[in-house]
Amino acid sequence: xxxxxxxxxxxxxxxxxxxxxxxxxxxxxxxxxxxxxxxxxxxxxxxxxxxxxxxxxxxxxxxxxxxxxxxxxxxxxxxxxxxxxxxxxxxxxxxxxxxxxxxxxxxxxxxxxxxxxxxxxxxxxxxxxxxxxxxxxxxxxxxxxxxxxxxxxxxxxxxxxxxxxxxxxxxxxxxxxxxxxxxxxxxxxxxxxxxxxxxxxxxxxxxx
Amino acid sequence: xxxxxxxxxxxxxxxxxxxxxxxxxxxxxxxxxxxxxxxxxxxxxxxxxxxxxxxxxxxxxxxxxxxxxxxxxxxxxxxxxxxxxxxxxxxxxxxxxxxxxxxxxxxxxxxxxxxxxxxxxxxxxxxxxxxxxxxxxxxxxxxxxxxxxxxxxxxxxxxxxxxxxxxxxxxxxxxxxxxxxxxxxxxxxxxxxxxxxxxxx
Numbered sequence: 001x002x003x004x005x006x007x008x009x010x011x012x013x014x015x016x017x018x019x020x021x022x023x024x025x026x027x028x029x030x031x032x033x034x035x036x037x038x039x040x041x042x043x044x045x046x047x048x049x050x051x052x053x054x055x056x057x058x059x060x061x062x063x064x065x066x067x068x069x070x071x072x073x074x075x076x077x078x079x080x081x082x083x084x085x086x087x088x089x090x091x092x093x094x095x096x097x098x099x100x101x102x103x104x105x106x107x108x109x110x111x112x113x114x115x116x117x118x119x120x121x122x123x124x125x126x127x128x129x130x131x132x133x134x135x136x137x138x139x140x141x142x143x144x145x146x147x148x149x150x151x152x153x154x155x156x157x158x159x160x161x162x163x164x165x166x167x168x169x170x171x172x173x174x175x176x177x178x179x180x181x182x183x184x185x186x187x188x189x190x191x192x193x194x195x196x197x198x199x200x201x202x203x204x205x206x207x208x
Numbered sequence: 209x210x211x212x213x214x215x216x217x218x219x220x221x222x223x224x225x226x227x228x229x230x231x232x233x234x235x236x237x238x239x240x241x242x243x244x245x246x247x248x249x250x251x252x253x254x255x256x257x258x259x260x261x262x263x264x265x266x267x268x269x270x271x272x273x274x275x276x277x278x279x280x281x282x283x284x285x286x287x288x289x290x291x292x293x294x295x296x297x298x299x300x301x302x303x304x305x306x307x308x309x310x311x312x313x314x315x316x317x318x319x320x321x322x323x324x325x326x327x328x329x330x331x332x333x334x335x336x337x338x339x340x341x342x343x344x345x346x347x348x349x350x351x352x353x354x355x356x357x358x359x360x361x362x363x364x365x366x367x368x369x370x371x372x373x374x375x376x377x378x379x380x381x382x383x384x385x386x387x388x389x390x391x392x393x394x395x396x397x398x399x400x401x402x403x404x405x406x407x408x409x
Contacts (some may be wrong), residue, residue, distance in 0.1 A: 021240070021387055022237070023237075024233075024236035024237055024240060025233050025234055025235070025236045025237070025325050028233045028236065029232075029233035068293075068319075068322075069290070069293055072289055072290070072293060072322070073286065073290070076285050076286040076289050076290075077286065079285055080282065080283070080285050080286060083285065084282060099329060099332055099333065099336075102284070102285040102328070102332055103234075103325045103328060103329060103332070105285055105289050105328065106289070106322075106323045106324065106325040106327075106328050107325075108237055108323055111323055181399075184398075184402065185230060185231050185233070185398040185401075185402065186395045186396070186398040186399040186402060187395070188233070188395075188398075189391050189392065189394040189395030189398055190391070190392055190395035192391050193384075193387075193388045193389065193390070193391030193392040193394075193395060194388070194392070196387055196388040196391065197381070197383045197384040197388035197389075198383075200382075200383040200384075200388065201383040204382075204383065
């Protein structure tokens with residue numbers, strides 16, 4: 001079925017981060033801890049799904065020449081909604097993601113999907129594409145964050161989830177000396193680079 | 209602070225201490241995408257410097273004279289992205305009309321800049337950042353910050369392009385070719401730039 005197909009392709013085959021390589025900035029900046037990564041992923045997914053639906057709805061009446069500004073306004077509207085709701089309901093998360101919430105506007109994944117998919121397909125398929133790509137983004141972000149948090153802090157999932165404080169699962173032994181570099185900027189680049197190389201290797205093996 | 213000290217402060221922090229690409233993680237898509245050749249990296253860098261400076265100035269005006277007096281700060285994201293998009297379109301038309309040679313060099317990069325998060329990032333930071341003594345950025349500070357952030361971006365973009373050109377002839381495993389090795393390189397550069405972190409201004 002087409003709907004399921006569009007939904008699943010975002011997870012592995014056309015994974016936005018590891019395969020299409022879009023949306024690098026939030027991936028690297030917000031993957032310091034698992035709770036930030038999940039928050040960022042879900043915020044982006046919400047915007048992606050809403051903007052995909054909206055753009056698929058108005059695609060018939062959008063003049064071709066000014067379609068990009070129209071897409072951007074649609075996306076910016078949903079981003080403002082997310083930004084204000086997060087500041088109101090999850091202030092701690094909103095604070096730790098900081099400038100990267102308003103910057104969802106210029107996340108290439110969202111504009112890319114609007115241009116490449118939603119403006120050419122019907123509402124139902126665009127919805128599936130939005131959910132699939134959004135989840136693919138969230139999962140990849142969580143994978144990167146898992147590695148970085150385990151190496152950099154020794155725990156998994158520690159921090160504030162909504163209003164609930166969780167100590168996380170202690171993965172490394174108590175005596176583990178955290179590798180600070182993993183949660184700093186260089187660790188982000190290196191972790192993602194190695195993961196991407198691994199992904200390439202695995203894709204080749206399944207093809208060949 | 210006098211003007212010279214301010215310029216020094218902004219330049220040093222944008223180039224080294226809080227580099228847009230390597231420590232703030234902004235503008236990574238062009239950093240990884242347009243850094244295969246020095247010539248294209250240079251073109252992209254010039255276009256970014258130009259647009260960032262203009263965006264710093266114009267968005268400050270929009271914020272100070274339109275959004276703040278009418279208490280519309282919550283519209284910042286939309287207002288800024290529209291200003292940037294309009295600005296980029298305008299710059300493109302002006303360059304096309306006046307200097308076809310420059311258009312040929314920068315033209316392909318200009319539309320990409322609208323969705324460069326470094327540009328939106330710098331104007332958003334201009335509204336929230338302040339000097340160590342607590343005073344907010346003025347029009348001149350916002351413009352200068354835009355300019356130097358663009359210079360900082362171009363600086364690391366050129367460094368990266370230089371390394372990647374040499375990497376062409378290096379022997380690396382198949383699965384690491386292209387983006388993965390680029391990211392590892394960026395990690396090494398970030399590590400080097402991390403050394404500036406200790407600076408207290």
